[in-house]
Structure formats: structure tokens, C-alpha cells
Amino acid sequence: MSTRDLINAIEAGDATGIENAFNQAMATKVSEKLEDMRSDVAQNMFASEEVVEEGTEPKKKKPKWLEDAEKNAEEREGKLSEKNWIAGAIKHPGAETAAAKRAGESTHDYEEKHKHDSGTAGKRARLGLTLAKINKKK
Numbered sequence: 515m516s517t518r519d520l521i522n523a524i525e526a527g528d529a530t531g532i533e534n535a536f537n538q539a540m541a542t543k544v545s546e547k548l549e550d551m552r553s554d555v556a557q558n559m560f561a562s563e564e565v566v567e568e569g570t571e572p573k574k575k576k577p578k579w580l581e582d583a584e585k586n587a588e589e590r591e592g593k594l595s596e597k598n599w600i601a602g603a604i605k606h607p608g609a610e611t612a613a614a615k616r617a618g619e620s621t622h623d624y625e626e627k628h629k630h631d632s633g634t635a636g637k638r639a640r641l642g643l644t645l646a647k648i649n650k651k652k
Contacts, residue, residue, distance in 0.1 A: 516535075516539065517539055519531075519535040519538075519539075520532065520535035520536055520539055522535075523535045558577070558578070559577070604641075609638060610624070610625065610638045610639070610641075610642050613635070613638075621642065622643075622646065624639070625638075625639040625640075625642040625643050625646075626639075626643070627639075629643060
């Protein structure tokens, strides 16, 4: 089905025909776009362009995915200072305290109660207890 079929179905007021024509048109467009993207990825996956500067020897350019990974690693390193690296490593600061507050318990009591739980609550509880131990040692 094409865009023309969609327009004809709209003119006719055929709701089922409109839906079918629209879904078919979208499926075709998505399929074409995915095929284009697959082709681009296949062509560029291991491609490296040579970058030549005047007076230097040619060197190979890194693939985009590798450049992006290195850039993200540099950004993460810049955010985390040597003294306070844990603060930058915690994804959702305050989530454990908020959960304890909702339960009407102290943070430590909440962590002790949930340290054997599976899933996120247990992971956060164990991390909180570990960080408390680290803080005590200082």
C-alpha cells in the first residue's frame, strides 16, 4: 500500500482501510530506513580514513564508535576527582535515604533490613552499608 492508498481511504472514510494503509506505509518507511542504516554500519564498521597533515606522515583515523567511547571515558574521568570519586560513581544520590524516609526508618536500619534483598533495593542497601564502613575508617 502506498500514500495514495492512505489518501483514498481517508476520502472514503474507511477507518480500517486508513489504519491498514497507515501501518503499511510506516512499516515500509521504517524498513527502508533500517536497511539504509544497516548498509551504513556495514560500510563504516571497520573503515578508517587516512588523515594527512602537511609535513607529516599519513595516520589512520579511528572509527567513530572508538572516538565516542574514548570521549565518554574522558568526560567521566573529568567529573570524578581523586578525592571524591565515589560521589560521581553513584547513579541516583539520595534514593536510599528517600526510600528509608518513606518506610519511616533511619537509613541505617533500612539498609540493615534490606541488605539481603535481591534487586535494586538490596544493591543499594549493601552499597550504603559499605560506604558507611569506609566513612567510619577515616
